[in-house]
Amino acid sequence: MNELKLKELLKQFFLEDIGERDVTSETIFSPMDEGRAIFVAKEDGMIAGVSIIEIGYKLLHSSIACQLYKRDGERVKKGEPIAVVSGPMIPLLSGERVILNLLQRMSGIATLTNQAVRALNSNHTRICDTRKTTPGLRMLEKYAVTCGGGYNHRFGLYDGVMIKDNHIAFCGSIKKAVERVRSQLGHMVKIEVETETKQQVIEAVEAGADIIMFDNRTPEEIREFVQLVPSSIITEVSGGITLENIAQYRDTGVDYISLGMLTHSAKALDISLNVQ
Amino acid sequence: MNELKLKELLKQFFLEDIGERDVTSETIFSPMDEGRAIFVAKEDGMIAGVSIIEIGYKLLHSSIACQLYKRDGERVKKGEPIAVVSGPMIPLLSGERVILNLLQRMSGIATLTNQAVRALNSNHTRICDTRKTTPGLRMLEKYAVTCGGGYNHRFGLYDGVMIKDNHIAFCGSIKKAVERVRSQLGHMVKIEVETETKQQVIEAVEAGADIIMFDNRTPEEIREFVQLVPSSIITEVSGGITLENIAQYRDTGVDYISLGMLTHSAKALDISLNVQ
Amino acid sequence: MNELKLKELLKQFFLEDIGERDVTSETIFSPMDEGRAIFVAKEDGMIAGVSIIEIGYKLLHSSIACQLYKRDGERVKKGEPIAVVSGPMIPLLSGERVILNLLQRMSGIATLTNQAVRALNSNHTRICDTRKTTPGLRMLEKYAVTCGGGYNHRFGLYDGVMIKDNHIAFCGSIKKAVERVRSQLGHMVKIEVETETKQQVIEAVEAGADIIMFDNRTPEEIREFVQLVPSSIITEVSGGITLENIAQYRDTGVDYISLGMLTHSAKALDISLNVQ
Amino acid sequence: MNELKLKELLKQFFLEDIGERDVTSETIFSPMDEGRAIFVAKEDGMIAGVSIIEIGYKLLHSSIACQLYKRDGERVKKGEPIAVVSGPMIPLLSGERVILNLLQRMSGIATLTNQAVRALNSNHTRICDTRKTTPGLRMLEKYAVTCGGGYNHRFGLYDGVMIKDNHIAFCGSIKKAVERVRSQLGHMVKIEVETETKQQVIEAVEAGADIIMFDNRTPEEIREFVQLVPSSIITEVSGGITLENIAQYRDTGVDYISLGMLTHSAKALDISLNVQ
Amino acid sequence: MNELKLKELLKQFFLEDIGERDVTSETIFSPMDEGRAIFVAKEDGMIAGVSIIEIGYKLLHSSIACQLYKRDGERVKKGEPIAVVSGPMIPLLSGERVILNLLQRMSGIATLTNQAVRALNSNHTRICDTRKTTPGLRMLEKYAVTCGGGYNHRFGLYDGVMIKDNHIAFCGSIKKAVERVRSQLGHMVKIEVETETKQQVIEAVEAGADIIMFDNRTPEEIREFVQLVPSSIITEVSGGITLENIAQYRDTGVDYISLGMLTHSAKALDISLNVQ
Amino acid sequence: MNELKLKELLKQFFLEDIGERDVTSETIFSPMDEGRAIFVAKEDGMIAGVSIIEIGYKLLHSSIACQLYKRDGERVKKGEPIAVVSGPMIPLLSGERVILNLLQRMSGIATLTNQAVRALNSNHTRICDTRKTTPGLRMLEKYAVTCGGGYNHRFGLYDGVMIKDNHIAFCGSIKKAVERVRSQLGHMVKIEVETETKQQVIEAVEAGADIIMFDNRTPEEIREFVQLVPSSIITEVSGGITLENIAQYRDTGVDYISLGMLTHSAKALDISLNVQ
Numbered sequence A, B, C, D, E, F: 001m002n003e004l005k006l007k008e009l010l011k012q013f014f015l016e017d018i019g020e021r022d023v024t025s026e027t028i029f030s031p032m033d034e035g036r037a038i039f040v041a042k043e044d045g046m047i048a049g050v051s052i053i054e055i056g057y058k059l060l061h062s063s064i065a066c067q068l069y070k071r072d073g074e075r076v077k078k079g080e081p082i083a084v085v086s087g088p089m090i091p092l093l094s095g096e097r098v099i100l101n102l103l104q105r106m107s108g109i110a111t112l113t114n115q116a117v118r119a120l121n122s123n124h125t126r127i128c129d130t131r132k133t134t135p136g137l138r139m140l141e142k143y144a145v146t147c148g149g150g151y152n153h154r155f156g157l158y159d160g161v162m163i164k165d166n167h168i169a170f171c172g173s174i175k176k177a178v179e180r181v182r183s184q185l186g187h188m189v190k191i192e193v194e195t196e197t198k199q200q201v202i203e204a205v206e207a208g209a210d211i212i213m214f215d216n217r218t219p220e221e222i223r224e225f226v227q228l229v230p231s232s233i234i235t236e237v238s239g240g241i242t243l244e245n246i247a248q249y250r251d252t253g254v255d256y257i258s259l260g261m262l263t264h265s266a267k268a269l270d271i272s273l274n275v276q
Helices: A003-018 A051-060 A089-094 A096-120 A138-147 A165-171 A174-182 A198-207 A219-227 B003-018 B051-060 B089-094 B096-120 B138-147 B165-171 B174-182 B198-207 B219-227 C003-018 C051-060 C089-094 C096-120 C138-147 C165-171 C174-182 C198-207 C219-227 D003-018 D051-060 D089-094 D096-120 D138-147 D165-171 D174-182 D198-207 D219-227 E003-018 E051-060 E089-094 E096-120 E138-147 E165-171 E174-182 E198-207 E219-227 F003-018 F051-060 F089-094 F096-120 F138-147 F165-171 F174-182 F198-207 F219-227
Strands: A034-041 A065-068 A081-088 A126-128 A161-163 A191-195 A211-215 A234-238 A256-258 A271-275 B034-041 B065-068 B081-088 B126-128 B161-163 B191-195 B211-215 B234-238 B256-258 B271-275 C034-041 C065-068 C081-088 C126-128 C161-163 C191-195 C211-215 C234-238 C256-258 C271-275 D034-041 D065-068 D081-088 D126-128 D161-163 D191-195 D211-215 D234-238 D256-258 D271-275 E034-041 E065-068 E081-088 E126-128 E161-163 E191-195 E211-215 E234-238 E256-258 E271-275 F034-041 F065-068 F081-088 F126-128 F161-163 F191-195 F211-215 F234-238 F256-258 F271-275
Touching: A003 A051, A003 A096, A003 A138, A003 C003, A003 F003, A003 F051, A034 A089, A034 A096, A051 A065, A051 A081, A051 A089, A051 A096, A051 C003, A081 A089, A089 A096, A089 A271, A089 B165, A096 A126, A096 A138, A096 A271, A161 A174, A165 A174, A165 B089, A174 A191, A174 A198, A191 A198, A198 A211, A198 A219, A211 A219, A219 A234, B003 B051, B003 B096, B003 B138, B003 D003, B003 D051, B003 E003, B034 B089, B034 B096, B051 B065, B051 B081, B051 B089, B051 B096, B051 E003, B081 B089, B089 B096, B096 B126, B096 B138, B096 B271, B161 B174, B165 B174, B174 B191, B174 B198, B191 B198, B198 B211, B198 B219, B211 B219, B219 B234, C003 C051, C003 C096, C003 C138, C003 F003, C034 C089, C034 C096, C051 C065, C051 C081, C051 C089, C051 C096, C051 F003, C081 C089, C089 C096, C089 D165, C096 C126, C096 C138, C096 C271, C161 C174, C165 C174, C165 D089, C174 C191, C174 C198, C191 C198, C198 C211, C198 C219, C211 C219, C219 C234, D003 D051, D003 D096, D003 D138, D003 E003, D003 E051, D034 D089, D034 D096, D051 D065, D051 D081, D051 D089, D051 D096, D081 D089, D089 D096, D096 D126, D096 D138, D096 D271, D161 D174, D165 D174, D174 D191, D174 D198, D191 D198, D198 D211, D198 D219, D211 D219, D219 D234, E003 E051, E003 E096, E003 E138, E034 E089, E034 E096, E051 E065, E051 E081, E051 E089, E051 E096, E081 E089, E089 E096, E089 F165, E096 E126, E096 E138, E096 E271, E161 E174, E165 E174, E165 F089, E174 E191, E174 E198, E191 E198, E198 E211, E198 E219, E211 E219, E219 E234, F003 F051, F003 F096, F003 F138, F034 F089, F034 F096, F051 F065, F051 F081, F051 F089, F051 F096, F081 F089, F089 F096, F096 F126, F096 F138, F096 F271, F161 F174, F165 F174, F174 F191, F174 F198, F191 F198, F198 F211, F198 F219, F211 F219, F219 F234
Parallel strands: A126 A256, A161 A191, A191 A211, A211 A234, A234 A256, B126 B256, B161 B191, B191 B211, B211 B234, B234 B256, C126 C256, C161 C191, C191 C211, C211 C234, C234 C256, D126 D256, D161 D191, D191 D211, D211 D234, D234 D256, E126 E256, E161 E191, E191 E211, E211 E234, E234 E256, F126 F256, F161 F191, F191 F211, F211 F234, F234 F256
Antiparallel strands: A034 A081, A034 A271, A065 A081, B034 B081, B034 B271, B065 B081, C034 C081, C034 C271, C065 C081, D034 D081, D034 D271, D065 D081, E034 E081, E034 E271, E065 E081, F034 F081, F034 F271, F065 F081
8 A cells, every 4th residue: 555645545534524623522631631542353354454543543643652463464353452552532532433434444345355265265266356446445445355365456447458348349349349459558558358258258369368357157157268268368257256156166267256345345344442 | 415525526536446547448439439328226225326427427528418217315126227328438438437336335325224214114213324434435425324214413523522431431420521511612512422321321311411322222221211311302322233123122212223334334236337 | 623634724824825935035044044933922812823833833844843832712911922933944934924824813813702701791691603704714713712712603504504584484484494404404413593583583492493593683682582492492692793782792691692703803913923 | 816726715615614515505495496696785895806706606506697796896885786696595505605704805805905095095105915814815815905906015925035134134234135035036036125224225225125115114214214215116114004094104105005904904894695 | 548637637737827816917908808829830740738728728718719720649840730729818828838838748758759659660669658757747748658659658656567676686586576476466467577688588488477678788689588588478678779779679579669768858849829 | 945835746746656556566575674775876967856855755754764965956977876765665666766757857957957057158147947847847847947057037927927929919019018017016026028129128128127038039139139228127038049059148248048948848867766
């Protein structure tokens, strides 16, 4: 993660929550009152985003100290401490909700990703994310996927080509679509083609796609499609895959399984801040 | 929703996704190519955020036309159209993901809120949200809660006092905490006190709280606590309430049930954009 | 005040005044030249905003030291020192005007508020501000009001309902207007109703307003109106009140007097920075 | 005024006041409800900033129409209409306060400036402003000064040199200070020197200052000092000048009188928006 | 180019140049005065960025009309018209410099790129840019390279891996460096390895690099190195290549020649705006 | 330079280059790995912008140390060290390109300016810049000109009047144009008039211009024109002047020569960062 960007995001989020002032803590406590608080897991899961605790609190007050007990990507059990923070009470409490909201969401994503990785249990096939992230949080959510053992698909429309049915229909064929793109783009951009049939897979191979995606295919179809693709081309499958059925894709030989749910439907991991 | 703020958010989100350019659509299509696409529900639910389709696309290109078939808070069946957009292909496709991500998330929140409202099925008790929203999206998510039939709790630390255990412990008593706050704040700010015991509820009533919250209490306790509170003070319950058990709170007489899950754990409603 | 927001405001204000460079100080002094300067009151008044001296200068140069002699809300006599700053001459002088402009304005507001509080001289009735603040400075000006012994009315259109004549006319009655609002808003938002006649006051009481405002009424009318309102509802008066006539409102029993002049027509308190 | 900058400022100010939503108007009115409202002067004065009505409302809603009855710099009598706006009620009311706050402040500055110009009543001497403006509003306030018949001094530290006592003391003499500055700056920057004594005026003339300012001098001293300065050098006086005593400076022959009060202590001109 | 991003950049650039107001045009012309002006090439070259004329002027004033005579990537002769704009004089003149500065710079880059492409005169080898762009203008400058017939290398540190000598030294070998990267990154990111010797090229091939760059090699070395690389891996050469010697690289068989000079040392193409 | 503005620019530039993360360095190095690197000149020239090394790296990581060996405006020989930086490898490498791009561009401008100053070799005539700077970088580029021994012309449209042929044509005469401007602007703004003929120069003198510019005139014409202008008015020449012919202007007696090429066509000075 780009820490400079993280700081800009955190500023924006604190401004959203605190606004002109924290009407409760600023009237109850004086700027001199100090305290100590512990971030504790309230359910089992995998942690992501602990640096937000330290960087976030430093933005709010330079004298808040922070000790981390868990690293990103580490498992946590219900009741285990994640970090201890100490310093002036007002910023400790004013910053709590934003930090928890981010930490819980990121840890929820890491936890779900890790469940998918373990349910798949493959030495070959990797789990990856999609662009179905929360607007404004893509950097944080894609990072959380890697904490859970997953990999990142493209970050946006700018860093990878994805040729879909509309593009193919418009150009007339996969070959023409790939050619059109290659003739205009440099060598640092990968080209992925979405396919649904055996015929399309063959076309995509001939067109020289860098990655071929099998859209909404059964494990059997995927196994068959993978055979059609030389090892120098990466394969990916997407659509209809859940924690329940992911194990069926284990021996298909596909390189990547992309899962939109990792970011659009992860439940927050329950974490609380206990003031002492 | 403040439309000016919505536009600023949408700009930020489009910049995140599109970056310097859409490497696929800008190489496949020319700026002259036009098309038409339909937003279609892929599962049953409740819609929230349709104005984002129109406002979002207008930001990307002034000549995109938009026709809406559903209003916010309306139910949608799998397969039903939500909106039709037409205009230049490049912005139609470049804007798709951001708009879908927001529409799906907001509709997911509205759908979950509405499930809670219907499961509770009360003429008296209202469902409300919390500050456990996605950082950066609070305005959108709180709006989605109202589309689903829920109500908004405070928007941030700035527009409502919430006196919790730490504040009470620090001040010595609920009474002292409420007095401390009242002596400093004007008459437009409401004061809510979190309570866990009968004794605390009685204290909060005597302290003149505007709202008394029962934290993590059983339906039986709540029924008892509500009796202790005069009708001029609003009651709220929070903690441990799910879609499964919410009906048990129907006859407790409590005024508000606040649910963090509405915003931190809603699943996105599946919606797609079909280009024609 | 939210210190993070204060820093963002100060950055914006320094950029407005300094632009690309301070053509005078950057050519006269070298970055090595150091100095010391005192903020001194040039007339009697009440101080507000001293933290801006320290936070502002730290933004301009990390090695500027600052010692404060006055706290916000403290009285100051002509000639008394407020703070001493020392460090590199260039930022000391480049930051002077912005810091003085804010300090003088905020102290002017605190001074005027305090004059109103003392002229009113009531144990019961509080002075409060309005939304007639300088655009962009609301947080600072509302804070200055509290330094002078006043209270804050709502901060914006987002944190409190104010039902005025247009709203009432449109809905048909005060009762319908209040109902319409209550049916849509949660329990953390207070509802104030503006009234001009005895009849309207009675209606507002029946409608269950949280606050009833008497718009442009004489002390006699107010005394009479207050009798119509149960103690659980807060009363406020606004319009036509000046430093000269405010004492006439002392025994009306009204809870709040709101004064637009506190922020829209306060004179700056004269303060200077003397370099030594 | 730079209209692009004006729009950015207005956006920021509307976001400050409206926040996430206007809780009153958005619940009372539907987006379909339309209305008409008149800006009316509630006291005599001079108008400045009418374009803010049109530009501001256009930012809030593209279909609000605006008709202006007064131009900037025009006199207005109590009760006279300034502009009529019509369109959707929600933005009409949500934008009211910000637009009035700016219009009242700017018109207050124009009115005070014009009072000064008329009290001075000189064919030769011009009134000008200072950098004692409200942080964030300099462009608007300096523009308002010109509407009232005044002139602008430098806009910031970047567009004009002002050599004061500290600079002179540090360099050893006015001559050395001016030389130091001239040796580093190009030909588009004017150099003003603050003087307090006859001796200093003579030095400043010899040093080749572009403008010589007489700081806190009596009309008699000024008349004397002006004689020492060749007509190619501009003279300015500052300090201790009020509406009451400004006429005494009429025949001093000085070129400019700068008045901090124009911007730091102007009272807002009372203007209201009457919905019809 | 992302038009939304382009607009944000243009706003920032106009604010830099115009500041609070255009002191010349705003005093000479009234807002009613209209005019017409032609953008004319003052030397031969290739045009890039014409959309900036239209989008830029629309930002300044909605009623400025614009007619374009040249498309991006088109050659222009000295004296040829590029575009005609008409509308209010004040924005026509206030926007002139920013638009010319961008258009001249972008056209200068396109012209230089095109000179390189023609000097190379190869059916196989492509010219590409680097990250040696002007900070803040990368999107515009990389777009200008494509207008001149060149291709884009990676846009930033985020969309492509470049393994250099430091990385290799730290990891112990090219193989270990590539493995380390591949084990952490998804399938959409390409990996380029910088090499200087035959041995390193062989290692990079074995490590499975996507692109192999020959750093500062002679045409002879490159010809030899290219033979070592299978056609599925892309080759690139960088360093020491000028307009004068680029033809010597024509038959080396390398896929890409990257040239920092395209963006860091292009001369602006002379273009003027003639008001009629 | 305004350091606060410099920091805001640097943040924006780092975000442009690093985006969400540095895919190379963040995967090769751990946050614990530290290193040391030297900025070295790869050709002879003049340095400008060294403070960017320190301020830029501090923004990326607070623990990076920086030692500077050269000051702005100092000559550097090929191979000489400019600065040494040490600290964590990831930010050392992630920040390299942005810092080099700025340092090279600014040093290129300083070098070219200094070449012009030395080619002119005049005790009287000064070299100055224009507004033909890179949009977004004006502060940096104009500062670089001063490092090379040049002077700054106006910074934007806001801090100096430039009356050109269009303005004159519109007003009817130079005299009317100057009067029109003077009647509206204060005493801190200088007025420059562009002239092409002897007649125009005489008119400009009579109109009381502060600066008279001779547009595209030969050295002979300039010598003649200068004679027509009293010494209290500054003269400037612009257009058609190159490093090759600038010496011909040495004895013309003109005060300033403005050169657009200093900023629009300077070649970057080659500087590299060598990691040790």
